[in-house]
Amino acid sequence: MNFENIEIFDSVKRPVLIAGPCSAESEEQVMAVASALKEKGVALFRAGVWKPRTRPGCFEGVGQEALQWLQRVKSELGMYVSTEVATAVHVEQALAAGIDLLWIGARTTANPFAVQEIADALRGVDVPVLVKNPVNPDVDLWIGAFERLYNAGVKRLGAIHRGFSAYGEKFYRNAPQWQLPIEFRRRMGDIAMICDPSHIGGKRELVLSLSQQALDLNFDGLMIETHCNPVCALSDARQQVTPDELEIIMSKLVRRSAESDNVDFQSYRNRLDEIDDKLMELLVQRMAVSREIGAVKREKGLTVFQPFRYNKTIERYTKYCKDGKIDIEAVKSIFEAVHSESIRQQLRVVNEGNE
């Protein structure tokens, strides 16, 4: 896929900032937030007109009527306006109202029928579309949505990382799982990637640190929910910031350069390569020992998985995690990977000749 730059973004300085309320609640509320943002130099306004809510009975957006308020923002304040679409009817109405940029919400990206319906409704229309990651951590499903849009002729595409829902997650509303947007980018190449710290954090206190992490990971921009009176917001009250708070957040963000041409990393990289070579050799040796154990388990008729032993391994390594030298969660995932390869090898050994 060959993505075209989103022109709107080209004319807006980086990092791109999309700000506005979770939902368009009333004409006054929309105009008040938009004017305050305009004053602070925000060029791209967001507001949800149709709101997909997890449970019925919550505020589900004003609907079509709110599009006129976005039109006012566009004509009176000269801002670009964006909203979420989830059906062909939404697309039709948003386009008829002259909305500059559409986004597909996380619940919609997870549904290929809905994405296809939107893609079909966009055939022959040149409008930029941002696709939020699906609620579940599935990079293929996210990429699939891009393919559906691209195949329908929509070439001005960008991605929004808004985190992934997880059972029992307490700290984040939607866990960032940064490795997923990184994997997405690795596979999709040069595509605009916006971070939505509001829906990841679910709390306004987390917006700054999540935004900083996104910039440190070379994201192209941020989408931050902003409301003049967040506590009274009809949706996502806990995570919205005021225009003044947004200004403070933006001023605190440290911007780093992705260009490394004038820095020589070669000697460091050579040292890393040397260590990685050793790690690989050791892993290969470790797998050979695992296969030997597999042979013993086969002979004695033992199961391959011995949970007691695995928990002991993790315990042994907590001592390396003092003073932040390496994070215990990282150690766990490294050993989960090593252990799962070990198990795969042993399963082969114990079943040799049985297939």
Ligand code: PEP
């Ligand atoms: C939103 O942007 O207000 C929204 C509903 O987000 P998400 O699709 O990420 O839940």
Ligand code: MN
């Ligand atoms: Mn929201």
